[in-house]
Amino acid sequence: MTAPSRDHLLPPRSVSDMGTTADAGGDTGFDHLVRPPAKAHKSHSRRRTLSTRSLLPGSILGLWCLLTYGGVISAQLLPSPSVVVSTLSNLWDHQQLAYQLRVSLGRSLLGFAIGAGAGLILGAASGLTLIGEELVDAPMQMLRMVPFLALVPLFILWMGIDETPKVALIALATVYPVYLNTSTGVRHVDKKVVEAARIFGLSRGRLSKEVILPMALPQILTGIRFSLGISILALVAAEQINAKAGIGYIMLNAQNYDELNVIFVCVLLYVVFGIIADVLVRLVEHLTMPWRAGVSVR
Amino acid sequence: MTDHKTALVLEGVGKSFGDRTILDDVNLRVGTGEIVALLGASGSGKTTILRMVSGLESPDTGDVLVVRTRSVVFQEPRLVHSKRVWQNVLLGLGKERPKRTLALDALREVSLESRANDWPATLSGGEAQRVALARALVRKPDLLLLDEPFAALDALTRVRMQQLLLDLLQSHRIAALMVTHDVNEAVALADRILVLKDARISLEVVIDEVRPRTIADSDLAALAVDLLAELGVVDRSVRSRPDLTRTSPPAPTPLAG
Numbered sequence A: 001m002t003a004p005s006r007d008h009l010l011p012p013r014s015v016s017d018m019g020t021t022a023d024a025g026g027d028t029g030f031d032h033l034v035r036p037p038a039k040a041h042k043s044h045s046r047r048r049t050l051s052t053r054s055l056l057p058g059s060i061l062g063l064w065c066l067l068t069y070g071g072v073i074s075a076q077l078l079p080s081p082s083v084v085v086s087t088l089s090n091l092w093d094h095q096q097l098a099y100q101l102r103v104s105l106g107r108s109l110l111g112f113a114i115g116a117g118a119g120l121i122l123g124a125a126s127g128l129t130l131i132g133e134e135l136v137d138a139p140m141q142m143l144r145m146v147p148f149l150a151l152v153p154l155f156i157l158w159m160g161i162d163e164t165p166k167v168a169l170i171a172l173a174t175v176y177p178v179y180l181n182t183s184t185g186v187r188h189v190d191k192k193v194v195e196a197a198r199i200f201g202l203s204r205g206r207l208s209k210e211v212i213l214p215m216a217l218p219q220i221l222t223g224i225r226f227s228l229g230i231s232i233l234a235l236v237a238a239e240q241i242n243a244k245a246g247i248g249y250i251m252l253n254a255q256n257y258d259e260l261n262v263i264f265v266c267v268l269l270y271v272v273f274g275i276i277a278d279v280l281v282r283l284v285e286h287l288t289m290p291w292r293a294g295v296s297v298r
Numbered sequence B: 001m002t003d004h005k006t007a008l009v010l011e012g013v014g015k016s017f018g019d020r021t022i023l024d025d026v027n028l029r030v031g032t033g034e035i036v037a038l039l040g041a042s043g044s045g046k047t048t049i050l051r052m053v054s055g056l057e058s059p060d061t062g063d064v065l066v067v068r069t070r071s072v073v074f075q076e077p078r079l080v081h082s083k084r085v086w087q088n089v090l091l092g093l094g095k096e097r098p099k100r101t102l103a104l105d106a107l108r109e110v111s112l113e114s115r116a117n118d119w120p121a122t123l124s125g126g127e128a129q130r131v132a133l134a135r136a137l138v139r140k141p142d143l144l145l146l147d148e149p150f151a152a153l154d155a156l157t158r159v160r161m162q163q164l165l166l167d168l169l170q171s172h173r174i175a176a177l178m179v180t181h182d183v184n185e186a187v188a189l190a191d192r193i194l195v196l197k198d199a200r201i202s203l204e205v206v207i208d209e210v211r212p213r214t215i216a217d218s219d220l221a222a223l224a225v226d227l228l229a230e231l232g233v234v235d236r237s238v239r240s241r242p243d244l245t246r247t248s249p250p251a252p253t254p255l256a257g
Helices: A015-022 A047-055 A057-069 A081-094 A097-128 A128-144 A150-159 A161-189 A191-199 A204-238 A247-256 A258-287 B045-054 B083-089 B100-109 B125-137 B155-172 B183-189 B218-228
Strands: B008-018 B020-031 B033-039 B061-066 B070-073 B143-147 B173-181 B192-197 B200-206
Touching: A047 A057, A057 A081, A081 A097, A081 A258, A097 A128, A097 A191, A097 A204, A097 A247, A150 A161, A150 A204, A150 B192, A161 A204, A191 A204, A204 A247, A204 A258, A204 B045, A204 B083, A247 A258, B008 B045, B008 B173, B020 B173, B020 B200, B033 B045, B033 B183, B045 B061, B045 B070, B045 B173, B070 B125, B083 B100, B100 B125, B100 B143, B125 B155, B155 B183, B173 B183, B183 B218, B192 B218, B200 B218
Parallel strands: B033 B173, B033 B192, B070 B143, B143 B173
Antiparallel strands: B008 B020, B008 B061, B192 B200
16 A cells, blocks of 8 residues: 655645735735724723713713702702702601602502513413413503503592502503513514423423523513503502502692692602612512523623 | 334324425334434425424324334524523423432533533533433433434534434433434444435435444445435436445334234
C-alpha cells in the first residue's frame, strides 16, 4: 500500500500572507473590513437603575416646586408640595386616613381577588377546552364591551347601597383583562411540548397544572397587572355609591366642598398605590417564574 | 397481544391525508432489543408511522400493535421550560411523587448529573437533547421511538450522541425504531434498515457487522451508496453490491396469540 500523496496540501498561510496576495501595495489589505459592533452588556448597577427610574418623576416634582413656590401658578389652582403634605398629616390626624385607606384597599383587593380568580378560571376553561371556549368566550367578549361605570345605577338598584355593589363593580371590572390574557396565553403555549407531555402519559389535570399554565404564566401576569390597576380605577367609581369611608369618599367630599388640597392628596395616594401594585407584581413574577431569570432579549 | 420477542408490529397499515396516500399496506416488525432504522425521503410517511405508533394518529386500514412501555425522543428536546432539568426527566413518570434520585440516576447515564438543578433554557442543544434522552429512558421503555433525534445537532455532537444512544440501547436491551434521513446514521446504528418509498417499504437490509462501525468499512460504504440510490439521490449505475440487498418488500408478519 502506497502512502497517500500530500502534494495538493499546502502549509497554512498566516493572515498577513493572505493580505499581501490580495493587495500588492504592501498594506494588510483589510482596510475595508470593520469589526462587528459588539453589543454592549446591558446591566446597570442597582443605584444607576434607581436613579434612572426616578429621573422623570423627580423632574416633575421639581417643576411642581418651581411653579408653586415661584408664584407662577396661584395656590388656588395648584397647591404647593408643602401644603399637600400638611393637608395629608391633617387628614391622617383628624379624618382617620389610615382607616379610610384600609377600607378602600380592602374593597379593592376583595373585588380584585374575586374578579381575577373568576377571570383565571374562565380563561383557563376557554383556553384549555373546546367546550369551554364555545360556552364562555362569546358572552365574555360581549360583556367586555359594556362600560362598568354605566352599570353603577343598576348595581345600586339590584344590590342596595352597602358593600356588595362596590365589591361587585370592582370584580366585574377586573375579570376581563385576566380572562383575555389567560385564554390567549394558554392557547399559545408551545404545542410541541404539550404533545411530548401527552405522549409521556400525563393526565389532563397534570398537563394543565404542570405544563400549560406555567408556560402561560407570563401572559397571565400581564392580565393581573392590568386588573390590579383597574381595581383601583373601579374603586373610585364604586366609592361614589353612598360611601361612608374610603379614599373615594374623601375625594367626593373634597369635590363638593372645593377642597383642592385634599383632591391632590388623594391623587398622590393613588400614585403610591400604582407603585406598590407594580412592585408587588414584579415580586410575584420573580418568585413564580424563576426559570426566566437571566433569559431576556435585552 | 404481542409475544415476548416482538416490540412492535405494523400489519397492512394504510393512511391517507385527503386524496394523498401516504402509506399503503405497510408491514413491519421490530423485535425485542432490535434497532431498526426507517429511511425515506421527506414526505414519505416516516414520521406518520412514528406518530401512529405514539398514538398521535390512527391508521385508516390495518393494525398497529406495540408494547405498553415506550418512549419518544423528538428532533427538538421539547423540554418544559418551567421545570428544572431533573423535574423534566421525571415528567413521564406516574402520579405518585417519583424520587429525585431516579432522575439523577438517569442523568448520570447521559453524563448530565451536574446540571440537574439548572433550567432547560440554560442548556446547549446537545445537552438538552441528552436530557430528552434521559427523560425517555427513565421510564424503562421496551421500545424507544426516535424521530430524527440528532438532526438539529452539530456533526461532532451527533457522533457522540449516536454512540451514547447505542450504548444505552444495548445495555438496557431496548428496541428502537429510528426515523432518519441520514443514511450514515442508519448504517452506523441499525440492526436492520427499512426504506420507505412510494407509500410502501421498498427495501429491507439486515446489517450484522460488529459495532462500532465506521463508514470507512468498504462494505458499509457500498451499502450507504445503495441506500442513497434507493432513495433516488445517487444514480442507479453507482450501485455496487446487489447481493447485499433484498429488493422485495418483507412479508406480512403473522401475529402471535
